[in-house]
Amino acid sequence: MLNRRELLRNGITVSVLNGLPIGITHSVPPVCSAAGVIDRRLTGAIEMTRRLRQSTDHLHFFSGDPGLLWMNTIEPALRTEPMKIAGFTSAPTLFCLQYLARDYGLILETQAIGVGDSVVTNEWQSGLLDLRDLPLSDPGIPLTWVLAPKRV
Amino acid sequence: MPNPPTGLSERQFRNALTRFEEIVGRDWVFRTDEDVALYRDAYSPLWGEEEERHASAAVAPISVEEVQDIVRVANDFRLPLYPISTGRNLTYGGSAPAYSGSVVLDLKRMNRILEVSERDKTCLVEPGVSYFDLYRHLRQNNIRLWIDTADPGWGGLIGNALDRGGGYTGTDFRDHFDAHCGMEVVLPTGELLRTGMGANEQATTWQLFKYGMGPWIDGMFSQSNFGVVTKMGFWLMEEPQAAKQVSITVPRREDVFALVDIVHSLICDHTIPSQTTVASPVMNGSTDPELVRLRTSGGSSDADWNDYAQSVGRPFWNASFVLYGAQKVIDMQWEHIRDRMGVIPGVQFRETASYTFPLSDEEAEAVPDKARYGIPSLNLFGSRNAPGQQPSEGHLDFSPMIRPRGEELIALYDLTGKIYGDFGLTPSAAMGMMFHARTMICFHAVPTFRNAEDNQRTRALFETLVTSCAEQGWNIYRIHAHFQSLGMSVFDFNDNALHRLHETLKDSIDPRGVISAGRYGIWPRHLRGDDA
Numbered sequence: 001m002l003n004r005r006e007l008l009r010n011g012i013t014v015s016v017l018n019g020l021p022i023g024i025t026h027s028v029p030p031v032c033s034a035a036g037v038i039d040r041r042l043t044g045a046i047e048m049t050r051r052l053r054q055s056t057d058h059l060h061f062f063s064g065d066p067g068l069l070w071m072n073t074i075e076p077a078l079r080t081e082p083m084k085i086a087g088f089t090s091a092p093t094l095f096c097l098q099y100l101a102r103d104y105g106l107i108l109e110t111q112a113i114g115v116g117d118s119v120v121t122n123e124w125q126s127g128l129l130d131l132r133d134l135p136l137s138d139p140g141i142p143l144t145w146v147l148a149p150k151r152v
Numbered sequence: 153m154p155n156p157p158t159g160l161s162e163r164q165f166r167n168a169l170t171r172f173e174e175i176v177g178r179d180w181v182f183r184t185d186e187d188v189a190l191y192r193d194a195y196s197p198l199w200g201e202e203e204e205r206h207a208s209a210a211v212a213p214i215s216v217e218e219v220q221d222i223v224r225v226a227n228d229f230r231l232p233l234y235p236i237s238t239g240r241n242l243t244y245g246g247s248a249p250a251y252s253g254s255v256v257l258d259l260k261r262m263n264r265i266l267e268v269s270e271r272d273k274t275c276l277v278e279p280g281v282s283y284f285d286l287y288r289h290l291r292q293n294n295i296r297l298w299i300d301t302a303d304p305g306w307g308g309l310i311g312n313a314l315d316r317g318g319g320y321t322g323t324d325f326r327d328h329f330d331a332h333c334g335m336e337v338v339l340p341t342g343e344l345l346r347t348g349m350g351a352n353e354q355a356t357t358w359q360l361f362k363y364g365m366g367p368w369i370d371g372m373f374s375q376s377n378f379g380v381v382t383k384m385g386f387w388l389m390e391e392p393q394a395a396k397q398v399s400i401t402v403p404r405r406e407d408v409f410a411l412v413d414i415v416h417s418l419i420c421d422h423t424i425p426s427q428t429t430v431a432s433p434v435m436n437g438s439t440d441p442e443l444v445r446l447r448t449s450g451g452s453s454d455a456d457w458n459d460y461a462q463s464v465g466r467p468f469w470n471a472s473f474v475l476y477g478a479q480k481v482i483d484m485q486w487e488h489i490r491d492r493m494g495v496i497p498g499v500q501f502r503e504t505a506s507y508t509f510p511l512s513d514e515e516a517e518a519v520p521d522k523a524r525y526g527i528p529s530l531n532l533f534g535s536r537n538a539p540g541q542q543p544s545e546g547h548l549d550f551s552p553m554i555r556p557r558g559e560e561l562i563a564l565y566d567l568t569g570k571i572y573g574d575f576g577l578t579p580s581a582a583m584g585m586m587f588h589a590r591t592m593i594c595f596h597a598v599p600t601f602r603n604a605e606d607n608q609r610t611r612a613l614f615e616t617l618v619t620s621c622a623e624q625g626w627n628i629y630r631i632h633a634h635f636q637s638l639g640m641s642v643f644d645f646n647d648n649a650l651h652r653l654h655e656t657l658k659d660s661i662d663p664r665g666v667i668s669a670g671r672y673g674i675w676p677r678h679l680r681g682d683d684a
Contacts, residue, residue: 067305067529068517071284096530099240100306102190103260 034084035060035077037069039093042142044115048088051115055086066093070100078104085147088115094145101147111145154188154208157232157253159678165208168229172211172255175221180261182210191239191256193248195546197600197607197614197634205248205633207234210256216338216382222257223380224342226666230678233257234668235380237279237311243549244315245633250670251679257380266383267359270295274333274359276385279310283528296510297388298526300325305528310384314374316630318587320427320524322476323419325389326587329374334358336383337373340662345379359385375630376654377668378661392476395525396486397505401433401467403498405457408469408558410496412584412592415471416556418492419589423485426524428473430592431583433466435565439578440464448573451566467500474524479508547597548610548635550617552626554584556592564594564626568617575613593629618642633671640673655680 036052036059038045052059062069066089077083078101085101087094098108156165173181182188191207198204213219226233234254239247247256263280268289277286283305290297300319302312313328325331334348348364349355362368372378402411411430418424434457437443446452446460461468475482486503493499507515507525516522522529550568554560561584569579577599584592598614601607615638618628622642631639640651654674658665665676 062517065522065529065531067284067522067531068513068527070530071288071528072513075284093530096304096306099194 033077033081034058034086035074037062037066037074037085037087037089037097039064039066039089039142042088042090044142045088047115048142048144052086052088064090064093066097070097075100075104078106082149084149087145087147088142089145090141091143094143098147105149106147107150109146109148111143113144114142115144153183154185154206155253157208157255160229160231164229165231168225168231168255169209169211171225171228172222175218175225176211176213180212180214182212182258191236191247191249191258193242193246193633195242195246195548195600196248197548197610197632199545199600199602199604199607201604201607205245205250205252207247207249207256208253210258212258212261214261216262216336216344219257219259219262219338219380219382220342220344223338223340223666226255227341227664230664231255231666232669233380233666234671235259235279237308237314238282238306239311240307241311241315241317243547243632244630248633250633250636250668254669259380259382262382265289268293268295268297268388269359270297272360273297273388273390274385275388276334276359276383277309278383279308279381281310282306282308287526287528291513296391298325298391299388299528300328300331301523301526301528302328303523304530304532305523306530309386310381313384313386314381316374318427318585318593320474321526322389322425323422323589324387326427328386329371331387332370332384333360333362333387334385335370335373335381337379337381339379340664340667359387372657375672377671377674378657379667389526391509392478394479394482394508395474395476395506396482396503397474397521397524398472398486398489399502399504400471400489400493401500401502402469402496403458403461403467405434405454405461405468405562406558407496407498408561410558411469411471411493412556412558412561414492414496415473415586416590418489419586423488424473425476426474428471428586429583430469430471430561430586431581432469434461434464434468435582437464437466444573444578447565447569447579449566450570467498472504545602546600548600548614548632549630550580550596550598550614551593551628551630552596552617552621553591553593553629554626556584556586556590560626561592561594563624564621567620567624568596571613571616571620575609575616577609577613594626636671637673 034056036056038049038059038061040061041063049059060069060073087097156162169181169183188207188209191210196204211222213222232251232254234249235257236247237259249256259279261280262278263285264278265275265281265286267276283299283301286299286309298321300321302317302319313332316329318328319326334350337345339345347370348358348362350358351364373381415428415430419428435447442460446457475485490501516527519525519527522531552564554564565582572579580596584594587593598610600610614635618638627642628639643650651673658674659677662676665678669676669679
């Protein structure tokens with residue numbers, strides 16, 4: 001497993017993820033690689049696919065359950081290099097990925113509701129999304145978000 | 153830096169952490185507020201309250217020798233440790249310690265799959281190995297064995313087995329503690345122990361025969377605090393040729409008596425091999441006010457319920473399970489099951505999925521009910537917040553165990569539905585799950601929040617559920633860390649003789665009380681207040 005602090009200190013070279021909504025992109029620091037994950041069931045998935053394709057070729061799709069995507073693709077990649085992950089998912093999926101990715105030094109950097117421009121930037125505290133602040137009674141409501149290596 | 157554990161000065165605490173750094177290296181001792189917050193219980197029913205349980209630091213060893221050294225240092229300082237494997241069992245407390253101020257002994261870096269024997273159908277793993285890890289290993293190496301995964305599948309084999317979690321595949325595998333064979337344990341003194349045949353270093357049967365010689369002590373290390381388990385063997389299921397997933401529905405509320413009796417019989421005679429869930433499509437409907445009224449009434453009549461079922465056009469009960477094996481055997485099993493169930497008027501049969509194995513990655517991805525085929529998933533999280541319900545942060549599992557009898561299932565949900573209603577909450581979904589062949593576990597989700605007022609109600613609800621069900625003989629099989637003393641207190645035969653024996657053992661095996669103080673209500677003498 002990658003040394004957690006080494007991971008956080010690792011080299012940061014190329015800016016990606018320019019296709020995110022306004023308000024998210026401005027806060028994205030350059031990283032060495034990035035991937036996008038999209039829940040294809042959600043309204044707006046096609047639009048988000050188009051935007052993210054402008055930034056990265058590493059787009060991955062799933063339908064509701066990100067388990068195999070995490071196991072077969074994301075976790076193996078995180079074991080080899082630090083990576084920024086942009087997502088268009090439900091809040092429960094974000095919760096899962098946020099929880100799993102924190103073992104690789106990633107924290108939730110930004111999040112927005114839908115594909116719109118309304119952005120909430122999370123302060124790093126507990127490291128977990130405060131779900132009360134979002135209209136999450138319907139897991140079909142999509143969120144756009146970025147998990148990024150914590151800066152030290 | 154967080155506060156030191158009670159009883160240690162800041163200087164002593166710093167010195168202990170420095171000793172830990174000498175063992176594991178500076179990078180693997182976590183002492184800042186930011187790092188330690190990662191071990192917080194994300195679903196805590198005490199979120200933000202003074203009584204919320206917090207770690208004081210964490211240390212992450214990579215080897216058994218490092219674990220031994222850490223335990224010895226803990227003894228030197230009388231420092232409480234709280235071992236976790238992956239720490240992701242959120243509904244039972246996650247990675248937060250049972251005793252605030254404990255240093256989390258994070259075993260996630262010990263993630264080696266030490267052995268998989270396709271011929272013997274066994275594996276030997278370290279505590280950090282997750283269901284994802286082992287599934288990936290089997291697939292990548294084209295090993296035709298299945299894991300039995302917890303659901304969600306992000307946890308670890310050892311942690312889940314030690315907490316006596318369950319899965320969904322064959323009878324020999326889905327009771328995860330029962331499916332283990334042999335363990336290695338660092339005792340609270342730092343001494344290393346192997347159980348079963350592993351007590352002989354030359355034995356070739358450590359993962360094949362559980363007992364070894366003399367008293368079989370593996371059970372002592374489950375739901376307990378008598379050591380740190382650093383290796384465990386497990387039996388794995390041979391991949392079947394085929395599988396057929398089926399659903400059997402019956403129309404009336406009272407049909408559950410015959411349905412459960414026949415299901416139980418078919419499980420005990422080995423016709424049904426898999427976990428079987430008996431759920432109510434009627435009672436698990438929407439937040440329709442009439443449904444809520446019936447659920448919270450404490451005992452509406454069969455006639456009222458059947459009228460409601462007719463009005464919503466659903467069968468009252470559904471039993472779902474999977475048949476595994478050779479295709480022609482499955483076909484005969486299914487025919488036999490339909491013959492047995494045919495005595496229930498209005499019974500209907502449906503084949504919901506059929507597979508032949510192995511599955512390609514694409515086929516595995518498309519399986520909707522993955523855990524039933526040994527495929528770890530995160531699917532359960534999709535239902536964290538049901539439509540129309542108040543958003544919550546998470547939930548606690550309240551899991552009473554009953555006899556596999558329809559009348560007991562109905563009585564349980566009449567009781568718990570009324571209790572939820574009395575607390576102003578919509579009752580939890582109703583289902584009896586036969587993880588074990590001779591009992592039903594009836595999961596209830598009790599929502600947790602991030603505000604004290606709602607959580608006070610949650611805790612009162614949970615405590616009422618535990619005590620009220622215990623009065624009926626429906627005890628829980630497992631419980632969130634905050635409620636473990638309550639959970640043990642209802643096992644009260646002969647003035648809690650069982651619990652007193654647990655503490656007698658604790659005093660003998662862990663006299664300085666360094667391992668998981670308070671876990672399952674077992675406190676070391678110096679924290680019980682009776683050693684003054």
